[in-house]
Amino acid sequence: MSDYDLYYWSVPFRGQFVRAVLAYAGKSWTEGGDEAISKLMQGRVEKMPVPFMGPPLLIDKKANFAIAEMPAIILYLGETLGLMPAAPPLRAMTIKIVNDANDVLDEITLDGGRQMWTKKRWGEFLPRLKKWMSLWEETGARHGLTPDAGFLLGGEVLGIADIVTATLWSVMVERFPKIEAILKDAAPMTAALTGRVTNLPSLAKLAAKARQDYGEAYCGGQIEASLRKVLGA
Numbered sequence: 202m203s204d205y206d207l208y209y210w211s212v213p214f215r216g217q218f219v220r221a222v223l224a225y226a227g228k229s230w231t232e233g234g235d236e237a238i239s240k241l242m243q244g245r246v247e248k249m250p251v252p253f254m255g256p257p258l259l260i261d262k263k264a265n266f267a268i269a270e271m272p273a274i275i276l277y278l279g280e281t282l283g284l285m286p287a288a289p290p291l292r293a294m295t296i297k298i299v300n301d302a303n304d305v306l307d308e309i310t311l312d313g314g315r316q317m318w319t320k321k322r323w324g325e326f327l328p329r330l331k332k333w334m335s336l337w338e339e340t341g342a343r344h345g346l347t348p349d350a351g352f353l354l355g356g357e358v359l360g361i362a363d364i365v366t367a368t369l370w371s372v373m374v375e376r377f378p379k380i381e382a383i384l385k386d387a388a389p390m391t392a393a394l395t396g397r398v399t400n401l402p403s404l405a406k407l408a409a410k411a412r413q414d415y416g417e418a419y420c421g422g423q424i425e426a427s428l429r430k431v432l433g434a
């Protein structure tokens with residue numbers, strides 16, 4: 202029996218953060234699959250493992266505990282798998298980074314496809330994307346990150362902030378090479394940290410599995426098609 206059940210669409214996007222933390226920690230999980238997610242979402246709230254609006258949703262089978270909302274899932278895994286820093290300021294910073302990453306996902310999909318990307322909209326968003334990247338770069342710089350060593354929030358061990366950082370940027374740049382060039386320019390230390398963390402065997406294996414299982418898919422749907430169109434990807 203696997204350790205967890207994970208309900209997330211068959212794309213990387215928001216669910217990949219959960220997969221990355223589980224993979225890094227050497228945990229096993231079963232993917233519920235698209236059909237089961239739709240069924241859960243359409244079902245009665247009273248029957249849901251935890252009341253939720255949209256995936257990801259994680260069930261910790263041994264603990265008999267279900268949780269939704271990506272940052273809450275990551276916090277739960279970080280706490281229970283020993284991947285959160287001990288000091289309260291660094292714990293708060295970790296959750297800030299997770300929420301920033303979730304905000305970036307909302308922005309790059311125009312809030313889950315409420316509007317579609319046009320050249321004009323993308324042009325207007327570009328300075329904001331670069332600013333997001335610079336927030337990562339400045340955070341790393343303030344915690345002693347260098348081009349070839351260190352962690353986003355300093356210290357000697359990799360934590361949730363690093364896994365989330367690497368997942369956010371690696372999944373995006375792998376699928377949109379134009380964004381890779383922007384990241385390397387706007388946030389070179391973040392790009393290098395992303396490379397170091399993504400190259401760890403457990404995370405490299407997960408990235409390969411995502412390519413195998415989901416192909417080129419990023420977030421899916423019409424919003425991904427419009428993003429590909431403006432980026433020529």
Ligand SMILES: N[C@@H](CCC(=O)N[C@@H](CS)C(=O)NCC(=O)O)C(=O)O
Pocket residue numbers: 214215216254255256257269270271272303313
């Ligand atoms: N704030 C939620 C957002 C969840 C969300 O928007 N999930 C998307 C997939 S990334 C979805 O399928 N939503 C369906 C819906 O909200 O109806 C989180 O961080 O987990």
